[in-house]
Structures are given as C-alpha cells and as structure tokens.
Amino acid sequence: MDTQIDQDLGSKIRNARLPSMSRPKHVRKAKILVFASGKGGVGKTSLSVNLALWGAHAGHNVLLIDGDLGMADAHALLGITPHANLSQLFSHEVPLKDIIIDTHYGLKFISGGSGLAEMASLCVHWIISIVLWKI
Numbered sequence: 349m350d351t352q353i354d355q356d357l358g359s360k361i362r363n364a365r366l367p368s369m370s371r372p373k374h375v376r377k378a379k380i381l382v383f384a385s386g387k388g389g390v391g392k393t394s395l396s397v398n399l400a401l402w403g404a405h406a407g408h409n410v411l412l413i414d415g416d417l418g419m420a421d422a423h424a425l426l427g428i429t430p431h432a433n434l435s436q437l438f439s440h441e442v443p444l445k446d447i448i449i450d451t452h453y454g455l456k457f458i459s460g461g462s463g464l465a466e467m468a469s470l471c472v473h474w475i476i477s478i479v480l481w482k483i
C-alpha cells in the first residue's frame with residue numbers, strides 16, 4: 349500500500365473552519381479546554397475528567413466531551429454506561445440534547461465512541477465546532 353504523509357496536515361487542521369456555522373453569543377463566552385496528544389496513555393482522560401469534576405464542584409457549568417472515537421473511556425472513570433454517544437449525533441440518529449448526560453456530580457457529559465475509524469479522522473476542532481454549533 350502506498351502511504352503518503354501529508355506534510356501540510358498540521359496547518360490544515362489549524363486552519364480548519366466550518367464557514368456556514370455562526371456560534372450563538374453565549375458560546376463565545378465559554379472557555380474551551382482541549383487535552384490532546386499524539387501519544388497514548390499519557391493521562392489525557394484522567395486529567396480532563398478530574399479537571400471537569402473539579403470545575404463542576406467549584407460551581408462552574410461544565411460540559412465534558414470525550415472526543416476519543418477509537419476507544420473512549422471517560423464514561424468508565426465517571427461510572428456511567430452511556431445510552432448514546434457522539435457517533436449517534438454524527439449519524440443524525442439522535443439530537444444533541446439526547447446524548448448529553450447529566451451526571452450525579454453536577455457535570456454534563458458527552459461520551460465518545462469505540463471503533464469509529466471513519467470518525468477518528470475528524471480533528472478535535474471539527475468535533476468541538478459541530479457540537480457547539482448544535483448547542
């Protein structure tokens with residue numbers, strides 16, 4: 349198989365935009381923290397789940413999105429079995445409101461998925477843009 353490395357992939361991801369999407373005013377005030385790494389097992393999930401719990405406990409309105417579409421596991425740390433996740437949203441099976449889980453910790457949560465190879469090619473920026481646009 350001829351595998352070519354896209355040398356310009358980094359700039360494409362940084363410049364990725366969804367031109368037809370305009371965000372509601374309240375979304376502009378939201379602070380968005382993204383934890384990502386090319387290396388696995390470095391603590392992305394542990395850090396983001398614990399930080400989200402801390403924020404909710406401190407009285408902030410927090411929505412934790414597990415953007416892992418390969419082997420999402422933030423729900424396991426939260427002790428939740430999600431009834432739906434990002435894959436149902438992207439495939440238009442359910443509206444956004446139906447995949448947002450109100451946890452017992454005062455934290456809102458959207459679960460990622462497992463084995464969603466085609467969706468794993470979506471960059472984090474696009475995932476956040478799509479979710480924010482639908483809120």
Ligand SMILES: Nc1ncnc2c1ncn2[C@@H]1O[C@H](COP(=O)(O)OP(=O)(O)OP(=O)(O)O)[C@@H](O)[C@H]1O
Pocket residue numbers: 387388389390391392393394395416
């Ligand atoms: N600060 C830390 N100190 C020690 N161990 C940690 C720390 N953060 C995470 N771990 C451990 O490292 C392992 C991987 O952590 P975690 O799942 O958060 O990483 P990840 O970057 O989300 O992994 P993946 O790329 O597989 O999604 C877990 O067993 C976790 O308990």
Ligand SMILES: [Mg+2]
Pocket residue numbers: 392393394416421
């Ligand atoms: Mg992880």
